[in-house]
Amino acid sequence: MIKKLLSFSFIGLLNVFFFWIAFFLFNNAYYALGALFLILVFLIDFFIFNPKGYPYRYVAPALVLLTVLVIYPIYFTVKTAFTNYGTGHYMPKEEAIERLLYDPVYTYEVGNEAVEYKLFIAYDGLIPMYDDFLILFKIEGTLFIAEKPIPIKKKGKDVLLSEAQLIPIESSTYQRVPQSEDLTEIRMITSGEKTYRAFYSPQEEFLRLNAPLFKSRIAQFYLQKSEFVHPNGNRYALRIDRTGEWSFARIERLYRLDLMQTLENDKPRTKLIVVNNKTNRPLIEREGSFYDVNEKNEEVYLIGYIDFVGWKNFLRILRDPRITGPFFKIFVWTFLWALLSVVLSLAVGLPFALVLNDPKLRGRNIYRTLLIIPWAIPVFISALIWRNGLFNESYGVINKFLLPALGLPIIRWMNDPFWARVAVLLVNVWLTYPYMMTISLGALQGIPYELYEAAMIDGAGKFRRFTSITFPLLMAVIAPLLVSSFAFSFNNFTIIYLITAGGPPIPGSTTPTGYTDILISYVYKLAFQAGTGQDFGLAAAISILIFFLVGGISYVNFRFSGVFEEVGK
Amino acid sequence: MRKLLIVVVVLMTLAIFAQTKLTIWCSEKQVDILQRLAEEFKAKYGVTVEVQYVNFSDIKPKFLTAAPEGQGADIIVGAHDWVGELVANGLLEPIPNFADLTQFFSSGLNAFSYGGKLYGLPYALEAIALIYNKDYVPEPPKTVEDMIKIAKEIDAEFAGEVRGLIFPATTFYYVVPFIFGYGGYVFKDTPSGLDVTDIGLANEGAIKAAKLLKRLVDEKVVDPADNYQIMDSMFKEGKAGMIINGPWAIKDYRDAGIDYGVALIPEPEPGLVARPFVGVQGFMVNAKSTNKLLAIEFLTNFIAKRDTMYRLYLADPRLPARKDVLELVKDNPDVVAFTLSAGNGIPMPNVPQMGFVWGAMDDALNLIVNGKATPEEAMKNAVERIKAQIQ
Numbered sequence: 009m010i011k012k013l014l015s016f017s018f019i020g021l022l023n024v025f026f027f028w029i030a031f032f033l034f035n036n037a038y039y040a041l042g043a044l045f046l047i048l049v050f051l052i053d054f055f056i057f058n059p060k061g062y063p064y065r066y067v068a069p070a071l072v073l074l075t076v077l078v079i080y081p082i083y084f085t086v087k088t089a090f091t092n093y094g095t096g097h098y099m100p101k102e103e104a105i106e107r108l109l110y111d112p113v114y115t116y117e118v119g120n121e122a123v124e125y126k127l128f129i130a131y132d133g134l135i136p137m138y139d140d141f142l143i144l145f146k147i148e149g150t151l152f153i154a155e156k157p158i159p160i161k162k163k164g165k166d167v168l169l170s171e172a173q174l175i176p177i178e179s180s181t182y183q184r185v186p187q188s189e190d191l192t193e194i195r196m197i198t199s200g201e202k203t204y205r206a207f208y209s210p211q212e213e214f215l216r217l218n219a220p221l222f223k224s225r226i227a228q229f230y231l232q233k234s235e236f237v238h239p240n241g242n243r244y245a246l247r248i249d250r251t252g253e254w255s256f257a258r259i260e261r262l263y264r265l266d267l268m269q270t271l272e273n274d275k276p277r278t279k280l281i282v283v284n285n286k287t288n289r290p291l292i293e294r295e296g297s298f299y300d301v302n303e304k305n306e307e308v309y310l311i312g313y314i315d316f317v318g319w320k321n322f323l324r325i326l327r328d329p330r331i332t333g334p335f336f337k338i339f340v341w342t343f344l345w346a347l348l349s350v351v352l353s354l355a356v357g358l359p360f361a362l363v364l365n366d367p368k369l370r371g372r373n374i375y376r377t378l379l380i381i382p383w384a385i386p387v388f389i390s391a392l393i394w395r396n397g398l399f400n401e402s403y404g405v406i407n408k409f410l411l412p413a414l415g416l417p418i419i420r421w422m423n424d425p426f427w428a429r430v431a432v433l434l435v436n437v438w439l440t441y442p443y444m445m446t447i448s449l450g451a452l453q454g455i456p457y458e459l460y461e462a463a464m465i466d467g468a469g470k471f472r473r474f475t476s477i478t479f480p481l482l483m484a485v486i487a488p489l490l491v492s493s494f495a496f497s498f499n500n501f502t503i504i505y506l507i508t509a510g511g512p513p514i515p516g517s518t519t520p521t522g523y524t525d526i527l528i529s530y531v532y533k534l535a536f537q538a539g540t541g542q543d544f545g546l547a548a549a550i551s552i553l554i555f556f557l558v559g560g561i562s563y564v565n566f567r568f569s570g571v572f573e574e575v576g577k
Numbered sequence: 578m579r580k581l582l583i584v585v586v587v588l589m590t591l592a593i594f595a596q597t598k599l600t601i602w603c604s605e606k607q608v609d610i611l612q613r614l615a616e617e618f619k620a621k622y623g624v625t626v627e628v629q630y631v632n633f634s635d636i637k638p639k640f641l642t643a644a645p646e647g648q649g650a651d652i653i654v655g656a657h658d659w660v661g662e663l664v665a666n667g668l669l670e671p672i673p674n675f676a677d678l679t680q681f682f683s684s685g686l687n688a689f690s691y692g693g694k695l696y697g698l699p700y701a702l703e704a705i706a707l708i709y710n711k712d713y714v715p716e717p718p719k720t721v722e723d724m725i726k727i728a729k730e731i732d733a734e735f736a737g738e739v740r741g742l743i744f745p746a747t748t749f750y751y752v753v754p755f756i757f758g759y760g761g762y763v764f765k766d767t768p769s770g771l772d773v774t775d776i777g778l779a780n781e782g783a784i785k786a787a788k789l790l791k792r793l794v795d796e797k798v799v800d801p802a803d804n805y806q807i808m809d810s811m812f813k814e815g816k817a818g819m820i821i822n823g824p825w826a827i828k829d830y831r832d833a834g835i836d837y838g839v840a841l842i843p844e845p846e847p848g849l850v851a852r853p854f855v856g857v858q859g860f861m862v863n864a865k866s867t868n869k870l871l872a873i874e875f876l877t878n879f880i881a882k883r884d885t886m887y888r889l890y891l892a893d894p895r896l897p898a899r900k901d902v903l904e905l906v907k908d909n910p911d912v913v914a915f916t917l918s919a920g921n922g923i924p925m926p927n928v929p930q931m932g933f934v935w936g937a938m939d940d941a942l943n944l945i946v947n948g949k950a951t952p953e954e955a956m957k958n959a960v961e962r963i964k965a966q967i968q
Contacts, residue, residue: 224597248877251676422802
């Protein structure tokens with residue numbers, strides 16, 4: 009009974025938690041992800057309460073993790089591959105338009121009407137109530153009163169624009185004390201029982217002491233994105249003026265939305281456009297960016313947004329000579345690198361495993377521990393030690409002591425294409441042979457001893473026993489792991505990046521390409537380093553291609569090594 | 578019960594306070610001083626300013642990731658050449674005019690301007706200069722010929738234990754003074770801004786500079802394997818006669834007890850002036866922050882003041898961006914020397930296209946000093962690569 013109660017309360021909590029996540033996501037405008045969570049919580053409940061869904065109960069947590077960690081990132085990558093997401097295109101189109109329409113930056117001041125203001129707030133005893141205030145304006149000699157602006161345009165929780173009406177004080181319910189036309193003399197405003205006392209005015213020395221509070225408690229929350237509307241339609245807003253003073257000025261919005269009739273394929277269509285209020289010209293929209301035209305008739309870049317570009321990124325990979333040029337060279341090296349990494353580290357790891365598997369060897373645990381150390385040290389540390397401590401051309405151990413001691417000429421590890429490749433391979437073999445050793449060791453222990461006995465009776469020598477028994481049986485077990493190790497090396501960005509960063513450069517290439525660049529490091533350079541910043545769209549497109557490439561190669565490998573059949577038995 | 582009530586009230590007040598919190602991302606050198614300034618700001622405005630230490634090279638990438646989601650710092654402290662990219666992404670808020678604006682050097686303000694608007698409050702200018710160890714180099718060289726002569730003498734005298742001249746020859750930034758000195762340029766400066774289609778890195782002057790670099794390597798004055806870390810640590814250990822480095826490194830050398838001097842980078846040829854890149858450090862405001870007004874207030878009414886700027890200088894002694902602060906520190910010979918060097922310099926372009934130049938030029942210099950390509954080939958190819966990427 010208690011057990012049931014506990015499990016029910018756990019499920020209840022889980023439900024609440026998921027609903028909370030979904031709610032949070034919806035609130036922050038991640039609708040797709042939010043919907044996904046709702047579907048998930050529904051599925052989980054279904055599996056738990058429906059007797060038929062019993063087996064799925066245990067699959068459900070895995071399903072959740074799979075969705076969040078694998079499926080959604082894949083969906084996001086594929087989605088990004090078809091957009092121009094990258095430098096200059098960082099926000100959705102709605103946000104770009106919202107900015108043009110509501111951001112205070114896209115306003116301009118008009119006229120130079122004298123606007124004076126004084127802020128009054130309500131007190132609770134002696135404590136000022138910063139969220140209950142009135143602003144008294146004096147515009148061209150007339151007194152207006154405005155209440156706290158009310159949000160009229162919101163996006164999620166964020167307020168885009170607030171508004172308040174300017175009401176002539178005579179026609180409002182507010183009374184000023186004393187009845188004066190001079191702002192500096194008015195000390196209080198009353199409305200029925202309620203009194204508002206003077207709090208801030210830039211003109212009065214005494215009230216100026218409150219400037220920090222006015223700025224941090226009132227302006228910060230209620231006046232940043234607020235506009236005050238005059239009965240004649242003019243708009244006033246808080247701006248920082250030329251002297252650094254926070255004052256109110258008459259403003260005009262720079263852009264507005266409008267509809268335009270266009271002919272598309274001879275059919276009239278209505279299009280939503282953004283128009284410059286000053287020049288009355290529509291903004292030019294090209295390749296996911298808005299451009300305005302200035303007085304000199306020059307195009308000025310305004311703002312860019314994430315746009316759907318179709319297959320453009322994929323076509324670029326195939327057609328852009330900057331990318332296709334070195335692609336083949338890099339591909340061949342990447343393949344070699346992955347293959348050699350696996351073969352060489354197995355060649356180092358397997359003999360160690362054979363030796364360690366010999367029961368006659370004493371102190372096996374000590375050797376095994378020592379041999380696993382390279383694996384245990386964080387890659388970042390060992391890679392940096394290799395690069396700076398061992399491979400440095402002037403001060404590294406190899407060039408400074410080892411080679412001269414052997415009477416050999418020094419090697420230019422980082423600047424000679426061949427030796428740079430040797431260097432990265434060397435480091436990778438050092439880092440991965442313990443893995444090869446460990447998996448071989450495990451597999452070796454699974455080979456029945458009777459087989460060897462039988463072989464010995466048949467008169468097979470040590471070598472023959474290895475080639476006919478140990479190796480084939482070992483491969484049957486570790487081949488899938490070798491394939492996955494190949495796929496891992498294929499995309500082993502860390503080693504390349506930390507040791508050579510892809511260098512030395514290939515002379516005459518028009519892209520940032522080096523001799524040790526593998527596909528993924530090349531993509532990184534193209535998408536994040538070389539360009540005018542980042543190009544997530546292109547990077548996503550290339551990652552998808554690499555996915556198919558690695559997938560294809562692995563599939564062929566699996567087939568070739570007959571692993572599927574072996575495992576299927 | 579009353580205790581509980583007090584706790585609740587305190588928590589609520591904290592929650593209200595937590596709503597307005599300015600966050601600043603800055604690098605190591607500014608953390609302490611900004612934290613002290615933040616305390617003062619809080620005392621005056623009741624607004625907490627949280628100063629977070631982020632590695633200098635991580636600030637921009639981190640900001641680019643966080644800011645679009647509305648998560649990034651309200652203010653970042655960084656270099657002026659980030660402006661182009663950050664503005665293109667709509668992440669920087671223009672800074673309006675303020676009272677002390679006229680007190681700032683126009684070079685600093687121009688560096689932070691983009692498309693006619695100011696996007697950053699400059700606080701320090703920097704340019705590299707020749708730094709020499711007086712134990713080995715009593716009088717700094719005036720020309721490159723002198724420099725080679727002195728370097729060779731030191732190399733010969735100490736048989737490699739002390740190096741005459743070290744500078745990262747494969748890093749474009751440190752080679753620029755010679756390239757510009759001979760008449761090379763990155764993007765042509767026109768009245769309407771930089772013309773990114775006119776690249777002067779393969780012109781006669783730039784190639785002359787590349788040949789000079791090759792000569793330095795061939796005559797074994799410069800080692801192609803040198804990098805910034807080697808240069809910095811060798812000089813700190815007193816094992817280098819001359820290096821080319823910026824004002825940010827001076828404090829370490831002084832702390833290490835090196836008897837150093839700062840001088841102009843030697844003239845590549847008598848009569849030609851070496852021209853380093855001038856970089857400007859400053860404060861920028863996140864356009865997606867909900868505290869934009871307060872952030873601007875913090876910068877223009879607090880950071881931009883003379884006293885604050887002076888304290889910033891004391892904490893991180895680079896060239897002040899404010900004229901009256903420079904007056905205050907004029908008796909410091911290092912500042913004067915770096916100022917003279919910066920006076921010859923050219924502002925680093927803040928257009929996003931500059932991103933292509935660094936990698937292409939570093940690769941070209943790498944090929945030259947390692948003898949994989951002739952200076953002409955390497956420079957021409959680098960320019961082609963930059964052009965191909967700009968298109």
